[in-house]
Amino acid sequence: MPIENLGKTHLTEVEMEQINQALAAIEALVMPLTVNLNHKDKLGLCKVGEHNKLLINKVRDYAEMSPELRSPDVDWEEFRRDYATRSHASAAISRLQSLEGMLRDMKALNDHDNYTDALKDYRFAQYKTQSSQDAGYSTKAEQMKPFFPKTGKKKR
Structure with a gap:
């Protein structure tokens, strides 16, 4: 017996809207502060790994x-602002990565549930095609058949 209905908890319409609004608010705050760097631009920047963070x-x-x-050649107020911004960005990235993992796991469970239910529905349409005169099931099964290109083909 396959494992079914793994995604037991579901977002409500209100929760989905709240998430979308929160993401839009974050985008609105961050967008004016960011520069979209292309690959070539990024190559020209130094990479700050763990050693350089130290x-x-x-x-x-x-x-x-x-x-x-302190060196007089450094704008220390700018250094302080850069440091605060990069520290906050780093913490925000960690939180977003954690949220991404949670959302990916939630999506994976619901993807699994949708797929297993879709397979059941396809098998039901095939069954009804054989046992019923209803043309709707036959049409439905035929339209779903291209999603299973290897079904029914014998190996040589």
């Missing part, structure tokens, strides 16, 4: 604890 953090620590040691 360097940035160390420089920030020194700038805060020993301001007399």
Whole structure:
């Protein structure tokens, strides 16, 4: 017996609308602040991996604890704003990735349920085609048949 109805919880219309509104609000806040970089643009930027994050953090620590040691060539107010923005962006990305995982899992369960139900409905249409004179089932089964291109073909 196949596993059925794994997606036991469903979003209501109100919840779907609330999610859409929240996403639209985030997009509206972020859109004016972003620059759409193409691949070539990104290649020209330095990559800040874990090692370089440690360097940035160390420089920030020194700038805060020993301001007399700061380079006059750095706009430290801009550095502070950049740091705050990148830190917030990093935290937001982590949260969004977590939400993405939750939504992907929810979608996978509901995809599975929809697909198994679609297979049941197709089998039912095939059954009714053989046991009923109703042309609607025959038409339905024929229109669904292209989704199963290997069905009924014998291996050579």
